[in-house]
Amino acid sequence: MKTYKYILFCLFLLHLTPVKAIEEPKDDGKYVTISGVVKDKSDKKVLSYANVSIAGSTESTVTNADGEFTFKVKEPVEDVAIEVSHLGYNNRRILLKEGDAELPTVWLTPSTLMLEEVVVSGRNPRELVEEAIKKIPTNYSTQADRLTGFYRETARKRRRYINIAEAVIDLHKTPYTQDAGRDRVRILKGRRLLSPKASDTLAVKLLGGPTAAIYLDVVKNPDLLLSPEVLPLYDFHLEEPATIDERPQYVVSFMPNRKLPYALYSGRFYIDKERLSFTRAEFNLDVSDRNKATQAILHRKPFGLRFKPEEVTYLVNYTDHGDKTYLNYVRNEIRFKCDWRRKLFATSYAVVSEMVVTDIEPSATNIPAREAFGKNQILSDDATLFFDKDFWGNYNIIKPEESLEKAVNKLRKMY
Numbered sequence: 001m002k003t004y005k006y007i008l009f010c011l012f013l014l015h016l017t018p019v020k021a022i023e024e025p026k027d028d029g030k031y032v033t034i035s036g037v038v039k040d041k042s043d044k045k046v047l048s049y050a051n052v053s054i055a056g057s058t059e060s061t062v063t064n065a066d067g068e069f070t071f072k073v074k075e076p077v078e079d080v081a082i083e084v085s086h087l088g089y090n091n092r093r094i095l096l097k098e099g100d101a102e103l104p105t106v107w108l109t110p111s112t113l114m115l116e117e118v119v120v121s122g123r124n125p126r127e128l129v130e131e132a133i134k135k136i137p138t139n140y141s142t143q144a145d146r147l148t149g150f151y152r153e154t155a156r157k158r159r160r161y162i163n164i165a166e167a168v169i170d171l172h173k174t175p176y177t178q179d180a181g182r183d184r185v186r187i188l189k190g191r192r193l194l195s196p197k198a199s200d201t202l203a204v205k206l207l208g209g210p211t212a213a214i215y216l217d218v219v220k221n222p223d224l225l226l227s228p229e230v231l232p233l234y235d236f237h238l239e240e241p242a243t244i245d246e247r248p249q250y251v252v253s254f255m256p257n258r259k260l261p262y263a264l265y266s267g268r269f270y271i272d273k274e275r276l277s278f279t280r281a282e283f284n285l286d287v288s289d290r291n292k293a294t295q296a297i298l299h300r301k302p303f304g305l306r307f308k309p310e311e312v313t314y315l316v317n318y319t320d321h322g323d324k325t326y327l328n329y330v331r332n333e334i335r336f337k338c339d340w341r342r343k344l345f346a347t348s349y350a351v352v353s354e355m356v357v358t359d360i361e362p363s364a365t366n367i368p369a370r371e372a373f374g375k376n377q378i379l380s381d382d383a384t385l386f387f388d389k390d391f392w393g394n395y396n397i398i399k400p401e402e403s404l405e406k407a408v409n410k411l412r413k414m415y
Contacts, residue, residue, distance in 0.1 A: 036103035055081040058360040125236035139277035140176035146363035147171040161407030165192035184367040263292040285312035310335040358396040
């Protein structure tokens, strides 16, 4: 069997350091875990990626693909309220009481926009985006902040999970009046589970990983979509308005208006009608030209392997705390096919990474360069395996969906 079948499967450049390397102490207070599921009251469907937070605080998480969430709340829980929000729905607030562990289904009601909120004619969508860009120094944090986040990355070969990696990350964000060049990420705790099957290995390295929390922050990193040099490359259109956190939003779609030597994006911006702050960005990489798309996402592959991007999607959410807006959630999904030149059929792969900000605190101290996660780092062989149920302690995480939990159990049995 050829050597390349045994090359390490390195997806998304995630470097998970050993737990004891950089682990930081957590509060010794007692915590209770609250769990629940969020659904649409009108059609009873689960709501994925709904934001779940403690009302009046910066602590939060998101629901998984099954609409489920877990949330760790410091005791006592009396008078603590859990707030649940989702794009296009009215917020729901639930007051906790002693003994709560599993909440009844959280039903969200679709929001209804008033007629005057629908009238957005007379505004040039390109000028609207430019106005929102000018207000970034006012709407976003003007101080350095330390964000705690939970990062998860999964890789599937066809429908089977072959790689699962998770980490609690420490993210230093400089003020939004500065560029993202000095923003840094480090790993506080991490673990992974890799399929031991030799046939599941593939030497493909894609750009991304925990540093996506830096470069996919389109507001902080305008070179991606919002710089004066990039805006003329797109046509903008006003779409039907929406609501986020019960606040009306302009929805501005954008499409490339020219062909360039590199791939461009298409998608939507959600802009708060009153504050003119960017609250959400959904966009896809144009994969119609396989070579251009490959240059945008592929860092390295072995000679003779044919790489074909099928879909590349991004989601970036922001949330308000007081009078400022902060990064809240980032999700990236890449679907691609790989085959060797002498093989008849290609194999489908899907890589999904997501990061939710679980807490925010002011911090003037940056992460030391020696501890910062580098964009050229790869999965570490000494990351902890999935054998400790209490591994995350009091950190808030994204609850695994059912299919992921089953995949973990199957992979564990293979060791």
